[in-house]
Amino acid sequence: xxxxxxxxxxxxxxxxxxxxxxxxxxxxxxxxxxxxxxxxxxxxxxxxxxxxxxxxxxxxxxxxxxxxxxxxxxxxxxxxxxxxxxxxxxxxxxxxxxxxxxxxxxxxxxxxxxxxxxxxxxxxxxxxxxxxxxxxxxxxxxxxxxxxxxxxxxxxxxxxxxxxxxxxxxxxxxxxxxxxxxxxxxxxxxxxxxxxxxxxxxxxxxxxxxxxxxxxxxxxxxxxxxxxxxxxxxxxxxxxxxxxxxxxxxxxxxxxxxxxxxxxxxxxxxxxxxxxxxxxxxxxxxxxxxxxxxxxxxxxxxxxxxxxxxxxxxxxxxxxxxxxxxxxxxxxxxxxxxxxxxxxxxxxxxxxxxxxxxxxxxxxxxxxxxxxxxxxxxxxxxxxxxxxxxxxxxxxxxxxxxxxxxxxxxxxxxxxxxxxxxxxxxxxxxxxxxxxxxxxxxxxxxxxxxxxxxxxxxxxxxxxxxxxxxxxxxxxxxxxxxxxxxxxxxxxxxxxx
Numbered sequence: 001x002x003x004x005x006x007x008x009x010x011x012x013x014x015x016x017x018x019x020x021x022x023x024x025x026x027x028x029x030x031x032x033x034x035x036x037x038x039x040x041x042x043x044x045x046x047x048x049x050x051x052x053x054x055x056x057x058x059x060x061x062x063x064x065x066x067x068x069x070x071x072x073x074x075x076x077x078x079x080x081x082x083x084x085x086x087x088x089x090x091x092x093x094x095x096x097x098x099x100x101x102x103x104x105x106x107x108x109x110x111x112x113x114x115x116x117x118x119x120x121x122x123x124x125x126x127x128x129x130x131x132x133x134x135x136x137x138x139x140x141x142x143x144x145x146x147x148x149x150x151x152x153x154x155x156x157x158x159x160x161x162x163x164x165x166x167x168x169x170x171x172x173x174x175x176x177x178x179x180x181x182x183x184x185x186x187x188x189x190x191x192x193x194x195x196x197x198x199x200x201x202x203x204x205x206x207x208x209x210x211x212x213x214x215x216x217x218x219x220x221x222x223x224x225x226x227x228x229x230x231x232x233x234x235x236x237x238x239x240x241x242x243x244x245x246x247x248x249x250x251x252x253x254x255x256x257x258x259x260x261x262x263x264x265x266x267x268x269x270x271x272x273x274x275x276x277x278x279x280x281x282x283x284x285x286x287x288x289x290x291x292x293x294x295x296x297x298x299x300x301x302x303x304x305x306x307x308x309x310x311x312x313x314x315x316x317x318x319x320x321x322x323x324x325x326x327x328x329x330x331x332x333x334x335x336x337x338x339x340x341x342x343x344x345x346x347x348x349x350x351x352x353x354x355x356x357x358x359x360x361x362x363x364x365x366x367x368x369x370x371x372x373x374x375x376x377x378x379x380x381x382x383x384x385x386x387x388x389x390x391x392x393x394x395x396x397x398x399x400x401x402x403x404x405x406x407x408x409x410x411x412x413x414x415x416x417x418x419x420x421x422x423x424x425x426x427x428x429x430x431x432x433x434x435x436x437x438x439x440x441x442x443x444x445x446x447x448x449x450x451x452x453x454x455x456x457x458x459x460x461x462x463x464x465x466x467x468x469x470x471x472x473x474x475x476x477x478x479x480x481x482x483x484x485x486x487x488x489x490x491x492x493x494x495x496x497x
Contacts, residue, residue, distance in 0.1 A: 009035060010042065017045060022053040022386055026287060027294045040066055047079060054385060055287040055344075056086040057332030074103045081112060087284065088334070090120050107136055114148045118155060126152050143169050143176070143185065150192055159200040166193050184384065187217040191381045198379065203481045210379045214391040222388040224398040231349065231402045237307055238352040240413050247315045251322040252360045254329060257441060259343040260351060260410075261366035262403055263387055264376035266423035267343040269452070270366055273434060274341050276448040280441070281335035285344040288328035289354060292321045310353065321357045339441055345387075348406045355416045362441060363416055365407055368423040370493045371479035371486060374400055393485075397492035404496065424476045 009032050016025035029046035033039065043062055050059035060083035066076045081096035093116050101109035110129045117126035130152055133145050146169035153162035166189055173186045190213030197206035257280065261267045275282045293306055299317050302309035329340045347354070351363060374396050383390040389399040411418045419440040426433045434449050479486065490497070 010039075013042065013045070017049060022049050023287070023290050025049045026053060027291060030291065040069070044075065044079070047083075050287060051079070051083060051086070052385070053287050054086075054285040055332075056083050057284055058287060058328070059083045060087060061331055071099075072103060074100055077103070078112065081116070085116050085119060090116065105140075107133060107139060107141065111141065111144060111148065114152070118148070118151050121155070123152065123155055126155075143173055146172075147185070147189060147192070150189075150196075154192070154196050154199070157199075159196050162196045163193065163200075166196070184217065187213045187381065187384060190216060191379075194379045198481075204484075206379065207482055207485050213381070214378075214383065217384060217391065219383055219388040219391050222392075222395060224389070224395050224402075227389070227399060228402040231406050234307060234349060234352070235406065235409050237310075238409075238413060242311075243352060243355070243413060246310055246356045247313050247318045248356045248359050249318045249322040250315070251319050251326070254326055254358075254360075255339040256325070256329070256354075256358045256361040257339050257341040258347050258351065258354065258358075258361055258363040259341055259366060260347045260363050260407065260418075261343070261345075262348075262368070262373055262377075262400065263345055263382045263390070264380065265366050265368040265373055266426065267345075267366060269423075269426070270364065270421075270437075271341055271343050272452040273437070273449050274339075274441075275335060276452050277337065277438065277443060277446045278335070279337045279443045280339045280341060281333035281337040282341045282343075283329050283332040283334070284342075286325075286328050286332060286342045287344065288325055289342075289344060289350050290346055292324055292357065293350065293353065296321070307353065318357055325357060339443065348403050351406075351410045351416070352414060355414045361416060363410075363418045364437065364440075365411065365418050365420050366423065367407070367420070369476070369479070370400055370404075370496045371489065372476065374489055374493070375479045375482050375486070394488050394492065397489045400493065401496070427476060 009028065013025060013028040013032050016028050026046065026049045029042060029049055032042045033046060036042065043066055047059045047062035047066075050056070050062065060080060063076050063079045063083060066073070067080060070076060077096050077100040081093045081100060084090075084093035084096060094113075097109065097112045097116060100112060110133050114126050114129035114133070117123070117129065126148075130145070130149050133139065133148070139145060146165050150162045150165040150169070153159075153165060170186065170189050170193075173189060190209050193209035194206050194213065197203070197209055257274065259267050259270050261270075271282045271284075274280045296302075296313060296317070297304070297306055297309045299320065300309055300312040300314065302312040304312065329342070333340045347363075354361060374393075377387070377390045377396055378393060387399075389395040410416075411420075417440070419437065421433065421437065431450060435445060438445055438449065483490075
């Protein structure tokens with residue numbers, strides 16, 4: 001068999017990036033970088049891939065290496081600022097923004113500052129940036145200004161003004177052919193309308209805005225049958241006998257905490273609560289487990305593909321995988337604690353694999369009412385982050401059921417300690433459920449965990465303006481506001497209601 005040429009690998013990597021297949025693109029990018037470590041364009045593109053897959057720490061590590069060689073490159077500084085912002089490093093994000101400001105027109109710097117300030121609740125500073133942008137006569141990004149202004153107006157609860165600004169931006173966006181007015185920006189504008197209509201109580205308009213957002217986006221085709229076949233295949237393979245036959249890592253220095261849940265099920269809230277404890281560090285959404293999975297076939301030189309190649313995994317292989325995970329958490333973990341949380345959304349599929357790579361791990365099986373969970377997924381832009389099933393209400397229900405079956409299966413076959421925790425119980429009985437969580441992790445009680453909303457770190461998700469508030473219960477039962485739109489979904493999920 002002929003070897004793949006380096007140029008062909010780069011072309012494959014670029015193709016995967018364009019089609020937004022982030023997980024596969026990361027693997028291809030890593031291979032390109034290993035073949036040519038001096039290729040800074042590949043390194044930067046890989047940083048973008050990690051960012052798009054929500055592994056902001058890995059993205060930041062790559063771009064900071066680039067900045068060490070080219071400290072004035074505006075692309076690198078902009079990327080680093082956004083990585084720090086999404087990782088919760090507010091001061092570092094502002095620091096990179098100040099360096100970025102020295103090399104670009106004032107307009108671009110003000111847009112970046114406004115984004116940072118708004119996401120961190122610094123509304124006065126964000127307002128000053130927006131006012132300065134509006135005063136610039138030669139503004140080149142008027143639609144993005146309207147987007148920033150609408151986000152600020154929503155935070156200020158000026159809902160009528162926010163709706164007017166968003167509708168004006170949408171009309172201009174639809175009529176424009178410029179790159180800035182891509183379908184991604186149009187979708188984001190519609191999703192902002194969802195938020196403001198929902199908060200102002202106009203639920204029919206909120207649902208219509210969500211449908212318009214999904215219609216504006218250009219998602220790759222998603223197959224419910226293929227997705228369920230993959231998940232069922234994992235369950236069928238991972239019998240108790242098969243799991244006991246696997247090599248188990250002898251590397252057990254760290255204490256991983258795996259937060260297992262669906263998108264929009266409360267994983268960010270859970271991470272924020274745990275991050276307030278001095279013995280717990282959070283690593284966000286680590287993509288390393290996907291890379292471990294993808295590399296295993298080559299490490300074992302197996303004729304079998306994933307996941308069947310697990311049977312050929314030797315002691316040295318599983319120890320090497322444990323080392324990969326430890327290195328990733330070392331570079332990503334914030335806080336210096338002995339327990340390191342990971343809330344990557346592939347954990348439901350990978351928990352059996354990780355039980356032998358991380359034998360001292362503990363998992364939290366986080367659950368949320370299925371209709372609340374699905375409504376939240378449909379009305380926020382998780383489809384733009386790779387969850388392409390979320391753009392169709394029936395596909396969303398099918399994906400939820402398939403993931404639920406995995407979540408229900410692992411406690412029946414794994415020796416890994418797994419705590420069952422419900423989002424609704426957590427928000428209704430915060431202290432009792434937090435005590436139960438900390439007892440499960442075997443760390444002492446700490447009052448700071450009840451003050452998670454005072455964290456200086458902004459959760460790196462689209463729920464940033466929710467988890468940095470005090471605990472509230474308004475998200476429970478939210479589906480009832482949209483019940484008239486949920487007929488097919490209710491029928492699909494009937495057995496779980």
